[in-house]
Amino acid sequence: xxxxxxxxxxxxxxxxxxxxxxxxxxxxxxxxxxxxxxxxxxxxxxxxxxxxxxxxxxxxxxxxxxxxxxxxxxxxxxxxxxxxxxxxxxxxxxxxxxxxxxxxxxxxxxxxxxxxxxxxxxxxxxxxxxxxxxxxxxxxxxxxxxxxxxxxxxxxxxxxxxxxxxxxxxxxxxxxxxxxxxxxxxxxxxxxxxxxxxxxxxxxxxxxxxxxxxxxxxxxxxxxxxxxxxxxxxxxxxxxxxxxxxxxxxxxxxxxxxxxxxxxxxxxxxxxxxxxxxxxxxxxxxxxxxxxxxxxxxxxxxxxxxxxxxxxxxxxxxxxxxxxxxxxxxxxxxxxxxxxxxxxxxxxxxxxxxxxxxxxxxxxxxxxxxxxxxxxxxxxxxxxxxxxxxxxxxxxxxxxxxxxxxxxxxxxxxxxxxxxxx
Ligand SMILES: Cc1ncc(COP(=O)(O)O)c(C=O)c1O
Numbered sequence: 001x002x003x004x005x006x007x008x009x010x011x012x013x014x015x016x017x018x019x020x021x022x023x024x025x026x027x028x029x030x031x032x033x034x035x036x037x038x039x040x041x042x043x044x045x046x047x048x049x050x051x052x053x054x055x056x057x058x059x060x061x062x063x064x065x066x067x068x069x070x071x072x073x074x075x076x077x078x079x080x081x082x083x084x085x086x087x088x089x090x091x092x093x094x095x096x097x098x099x100x101x102x103x104x105x106x107x108x109x110x111x112x113x114x115x116x117x118x119x120x121x122x123x124x125x126x127x128x129x130x131x132x133x134x135x136x137x138x139x140x141x142x143x144x145x146x147x148x149x150x151x152x153x154x155x156x157x158x159x160x161x162x163x164x165x166x167x168x169x170x171x172x173x174x175x176x177x178x179x180x181x182x183x184x185x186x187x188x189x190x191x192x193x194x195x196x197x198x199x200x201x202x203x204x205x206x207x208x209x210x211x212x213x214x215x216x217x218x219x220x221x222x223x224x225x226x227x228x229x230x231x232x233x234x235x236x237x238x239x240x241x242x243x244x245x246x247x248x249x250x251x252x253x254x255x256x257x258x259x260x261x262x263x264x265x266x267x268x269x270x271x272x273x274x275x276x277x278x279x280x281x282x283x284x285x286x287x288x289x290x291x292x293x294x295x296x297x298x299x300x301x302x303x304x305x306x307x308x309x310x311x312x313x314x315x316x317x318x319x320x321x322x323x324x325x326x327x328x329x330x331x332x333x334x335x336x337x338x339x340x341x342x343x344x345x346x347x348x349x350x351x352x353x354x355x356x357x358x359x360x361x362x363x364x365x366x367x368x369x370x371x372x373x374x375x376x377x378x379x380x381x382x383x384x385x386x387x388x389x390x391x392x393x394x395x396x397x398x399x400x401x402x403x404x405x406x407x408x409x410x411x412x413x414x415x416x417x418x419x420x421x422x
Pocket of ligand 1: 078081101123124216263264265266267282283284285286
């Protein structure tokens, strides 16, 4: 495997060089894919913790995601899983959708500003004060909330609060009702409770407009097969959805053809390809495939997001503070503890992805400043080499490392700033 050693130069006077006594077996820590990413970062002069997106993989994942959406449904991209304006822009173009699901009021305002033609559905019920804050601080934009935004409402009490907000603002709000299809994270739990809320909506039609239902089914496929199979939990979720839908259609027959029947998420989007009650299908994470999305239904998708950081110190063996015999007892002769690395940063919700065989060290402890990793002699890292992590989720990760570095054809071609807390 060829490797650009210029990326791993070590100052000759550094004490770490002296401790790093195994350069001879240092054939190259990464396979050709990660070597390519490492070279791209090095070429761009990036040597601090950073998030990178592989644009070619993102593009291929977009094609795969589009192929999972039934012809009678629209894809709604989950903004919180892709919370970077330029990334969203690219993802919306690639998947040909302007529908987004949003979860955070500051991001809602920024999305409305940046994508004034988008169609937005909230993914969780917002405190009415947050909704009021949105209207007060939206600013100048052609985005028209009365047409382009559905608030998510889970209880009659919240519906009443939103009615009062609409009256106070002298505007009309669109309301989507959260239904519980088995996840038990809130929402209306049975069709008769939905009927009560829909009657409330009938009585408030001057200010509130019923827009549809949202039933998220993240529990499907998560239970051990012995407790409940994926087929059974999916079937139950779909049946529950249909029974809520029947009530909504009966209460609002005139609106029925235009209502938004939202549900799904990356883990279940493939299941909704056929015979689904949904006409509005959410997914976001599948485009980047962080670690938690390594599931059979997304097997074809490729990991496209990594946290990267340089190695600051590379040592033989693993030495805890205190008596040498303790370290020997705990780590001596253990191939996976043969090398120690202190990296720039750490403590992330992520797992090392390259080189293979890296492990955290619980005994040494957690550090957000200089974390320790252990590894075998094979694929040994040197000072200034890059470690690649796969985050468990893209949500959160993309917000915390400054500009997201976009890698294409072996080069960092773009830097995308995530949404801010404004
Ligand atoms: C309501 C709702 N829909 C859909 C999703 C799916 O998002 P993703 O595709 O990024 O997993 C989520 C994720 O938390 C959600 O809360």
